[in-house]
Amino acid sequence: MSKTPPVTDWTSDYDFFDPDYIKDPAPVWEELRGKCPIAHTERWGGSWMPTNYEDMQAFVRMVPELSSRNVMLVSPPKSDEFDAELAEYGSSAPPITSDPPEHIPMRRLILPLFTPKAVEGYRPFTEQLCHELIDGFIDQGSCDAALDYAVHIPAKTIAYIIGVDGDRTDEFVGWVRGLVEQGMQDPAKLIHYRHTIREFFAELVDARKAKPKDDLISNLLSQEINGQPIARKAVIAMCDLLLVAGIDTTWSSIGSALWHFAMNPGDRRRMAAEPELFPTAIEELLRFYSPVTMARVATEEIHVGDVTFKPGDKVLLNFPAANRDPEVFEDADKVVLDRQKNRHIAFGIGSHRCAGSNLARMEMDAALRIWFERIPEFELTDPDAVTWAGGQVRGPRHLPFRF
Amino acid sequence: MRVRVISDKCEGHNRCCALAPELFDVDDYGIATALNDGEVPAELEAQAKLAVENCPEYAIEVVGE
Ligand code: HEM
Ligand code: SF4
Numbered sequence: 001m002s003k004t005p006p007v008t009d010w011t012s013d014y015d016f017f018d019p020d021y022i023k024d025p026a027p028v029w030e031e032l033r034g035k036c037p038i039a040h041t042e043r044w045g046g047s048w049m050p051t052n053y054e055d056m057q058a059f060v061r062m063v064p065e066l067s068s069r070n071v072m073l074v075s076p077p078k079s080d081e082f083d084a085e086l087a088e089y090g091s092s093a094p095p096i097t098s099d100p101p102e103h104i105p106m107r108r109l110i111l112p113l114f115t116p117k118a119v120e121g122y123r124p125f126t127e128q129l130c131h132e133l134i135d136g137f138i139d140q141g142s143c144d145a146a147l148d149y150a151v152h153i154p155a156k157t158i159a160y161i162i163g164v165d166g167d168r169t170d171e172f173v174g175w176v177r178g179l180v181e182q183g184m185q186d187p188a189k190l191i192h193y194r195h196t197i198r199e200f201f202a203e204l205v206d207a208r209k210a211k212p213k214d215d216l217i218s219n220l221l222s223q224e225i226n227g228q229p230i231a232r233k234a235v236i237a238m239c240d241l242l243l244v245a246g247i248d249t250t251w252s253s254i255g256s257a258l259w260h261f262a263m264n265p266g267d268r269r270r271m272a273a274e275p276e277l278f279p280t281a282i283e284e285l286l287r288f289y290s291p292v293t294m295a296r297v298a299t300e301e302i303h304v305g306d307v308t309f310k311p312g313d314k315v316l317l318n319f320p321a322a323n324r325d326p327e328v329f330e331d332a333d334k335v336v337l338d339r340q341k342n343r344h345i346a347f348g349i350g351s352h353r354c355a356g357s358n359l360a361r362m363e364m365d366a367a368l369r370i371w372f373e374r375i376p377e378f379e380l381t382d383p384d385a386v387t388w389a390g391g392q393v394r395g396p397r398h399l400p401f402r403f
Numbered sequence: 404m405r406v407r408v409i410s411d412k413c414e415g416h417n418r419c420c421a422l423a424p425e426l427f428d429v430d431d432y433g434i435a436t437a438l439n440d441g442e443v444p445a446e447l448e449a450q451a452k453l454a455v456e457n458c459p460e461y462a463i464e465v466v467g468e
Contacts, residue, residue, distance in 0.1 A: 112431040116417055279421065283457075341456045349459050353414040353433075 004043055011036035015043050016073060016293070016316075017185065022390030026333060029321040038307045044074045044184075047295065047314040048307065053325035053345070055304070056317055059296065060350035064099045066296035066315055068352060071096055073295050073316065073392045074184045093241040094234055096352065103351065105225045110238065110355050113161070113216055119362045126157050126363055130370040138374065142381065145262075145399035146255045153367050154250035157359070162239055163215025164204060176247045181389050194240070201239040205232060216242070242356070249291050250360045252395020253346075254367045256289035257282075259396050260335060262380045267337060272376035275369065281337040282364050287344035288335050290320035291395050294348065319345050320394065378403035404443040405467045406451050408435045412462035419458060423450040441466065 007015050010028050015021065021028055032039050032051045039049045050056060059066055095107035112118070133152055137143035155169040155176075175193050183190030205217055209232075212218040220235045261268040271281060294317045298309040309315055323344045326332040330341070347354035354360070380386065381400045389397050406426065408419070415433015419426070425447055429435045443451045455463045 108432055111415070111433055115431055115433070116420065116429065283418075340453060343457055343459050343461075345459050347416065347459075350414060353416060358417055 011039050012041070013043065014039050014041045014049060016049075016391050017044070022388050022394065025320065025390075025394070026324055029318075029324055030333075033321075033325070038304065040307075045314065047073070047316050048309060049316045049318055049321075051318060051321040051325075053322040053328040056319060056322040056345060057349065058304075059315060060317060060348065060352075062296075062302065063351065065298065065300050065302055066309075067099050067299050068097055068103070068296060069099060070297050070314070071294050072184070073293065073314075075314070093237050093244075095238075095355070096241055096245065106234070106238075107351075107355060109220060109223050109225070109230065110242070113219065114356055114359050116358045119358045122157060122161060122359070123362055123366060125160055126153065126366045127370060129153060129156055130366055131374075134370065134374050142400070142402045145258045145378075145401045146251070146396050147398065149371070150254040150258065150367065150399075151247070151251045153254060153363050154247050154360070157363055158243060158246045161216050161359075162242060163208070163213055163217050172243060173247060176244050177389075179244060180248045180393055181391075184391050197240050197243065198236055201236045202232075205235050205239070245354075246356050246359070248389070248393040248395070250356075250363050252291035252389070252393055253286060253289065253360065253364055255396040255399060256291070257285040257364065257368055258371065258378075258401075259380075259386065259399055260285060260289065262378060262399070262401060263383070264335070265379075267335065268376075268378075270337060271368075272372050275372065277337050278365060278369060280339055280342070282361065282368065283342050283344065284335055284337055284339045286346040286364075287323045287329070287339075287342055289395070290323045290344070290346040291393050292346070292348070293318050293320060293392055293394075294352075317348070319348060375403045404445075404448050404451060404465060405441040406437050406443055406455065407441050407464050407466045408437050409462045409464065410434055410436075412460045413458075414460050414462075416459050419454040419463060422457060423447065423454045426451055427454060435462070437463075 004015055007013055007018055010032060029051045037050060037052050037055065041047060050059065095103050098106050130153060133149050137148055143149060151173055152169060155173050159169050159172065175197050178189050178193035183193055208217045209221055217239060220230055220238060223230055261271060271277065296315045296317060298311055298313045298315060300311055302309040323346060324332045347357040378401050381402045385398060385400050386396055387398045389395060413435050415429055417429055419435050420429055426438055426443060427435050428438055455465060
């Protein structure tokens with residue numbers, strides 16, 4: 001994937017697309033925590049990377065000195081085409097790219113749609129979906145748990161909530177992977193897929209404007225901020241964000257969990273025998289295999305220890321590394337299915353806490369419970385055939401299983 | 404034992420309600436409140452402590468024994 005030279009010094013030249021790092025980043029984090037808790041690189045446009053839990057807790061609260069206006073690990077280079085794209089749709093994907101004062105009102109538009117109670121309302125849909133997916137391959141005795149199972153759960157569920165046709169999820173997944181996975185290293189793809197997604201939602205938003213339905217788009221169109229309806233552009237951007245933010249991430253978490261159980265038969269047997277452990281097990285798997293790293297942009301000079309962030313510098317919020325910090329987690333490098341104290345930050349922290357966290361938890365819970373009910377015994381056919389995506393979102397993309 | 408949610412710190416992770424539904428509730432925007440004025444019956448003290456120890460925002464405090 002990465003065409004850059006191999007890393008010789010992780011403290012001053014890290015590469016989040018390094019193939020070994022994508023496969024298992026934990027040894028690098030451990031080395032950095034001891035040597036250089038805020039590492040730096042010039043690769044991929046340059047960034048700073050903290051690895052301590054305490055730093056992540058502090059940085060996330062430096063608002064607006066550390067701005068959300070660009071949360072991507074790799075920024076697209078300046079180009080006429082991209083500027084034209086921005087002029088057409090607006091640069092931001094609120095609320096994730098919003099700072100105060102815009103942020104909270106935008107965020108409050110979607111929070112009520114994703115409360116614990118609201119997501120329980122989507123559970124029957126998700127559970128039926130999990131059963132149907134398993135029906136599709138159970139007699140075969142094998143499947144790709146990433147591509148035949150995990151990916152469809154968040155994709156079809158969010159499509160259902162937003163109000164789009166479930167049959168189009170394969171297309172969505174292609175768009176989202178194009179944007180999040182390939183777009184990082186190929187700006188032309190990023191522009192192409194962003195355009196495709198926004199065109200799609202532009203059409204749908206106009207259709208709902210003409211004829212409202214009982215779905216998220218119609219709900220957003222009916223809301224107001226300070227007596228003003230939400231701009232069409234903002235509704236389109238929010239739908240885009242909800243699609244992009246929910247698919248790769250939750251797919252990764254479900255996939256990583258299944259990978260863990262396939263690789264660790266002791267944990268698999270325990271999970272099958274003690275389903276009452278699901279609540280703690282899910283939090284633990286979220287901690288251990290946290291998929292999401294975000295970025296912030298410094299808007300002023302910030303001094304942290306010996307390090308100075310200059311205006312325009314990118315700072316990574318490495319939630320996955322924070323969640324392995326031995327200062328905060330006992331046996332941080334072990335999966336403990338019944339871990340009691342688990343103050344993990346897989347969904348971020350502070351004012352941008354994942355707005356979909358309740359939904360993601362419900363999807364993981366449904367996906368894993370139903371899998372274990374129906375397929376309690378399973379293994380990888382070939383551990384070397386497993387592939388991982390990494391960078392902004394880390395998780396397995398091929399999981400050849402037999403059962 | 405009594406607990407209190409520091410609402411300025413709470414960001415709606417909902418860990419408290421999941422761990423101790425008898426003690427906490429969240430509103431539509433995810434902000435938690437301690438039910439019953441924060442009074443924790445003796446049999447729920449362990450759950451209250453778990454909520455304190457799992458809140459990612461350090462937003463729950465024990466205010467009295
Ligand atoms: C396991 C799955 C998921 C993980 C690990 C995850 C992780 C995250 C993280 C770390 C953030 C913080 C961003 C920041 O601080 O800049 C975030 C924000 C967000 N996530 Fe998720 N997410 C997941 C699933 C979802 C789902 C299913 C949705 C769909 C509804 C979603 C929607 C959002 C939105 C809208 C935001 C922006 C919130 C704001 O900026 O106020 N996420 N997510
Ligand atoms: S766990 Fe903490 S942040 Fe989350 S809702 Fe409860 S008090 Fe608020």
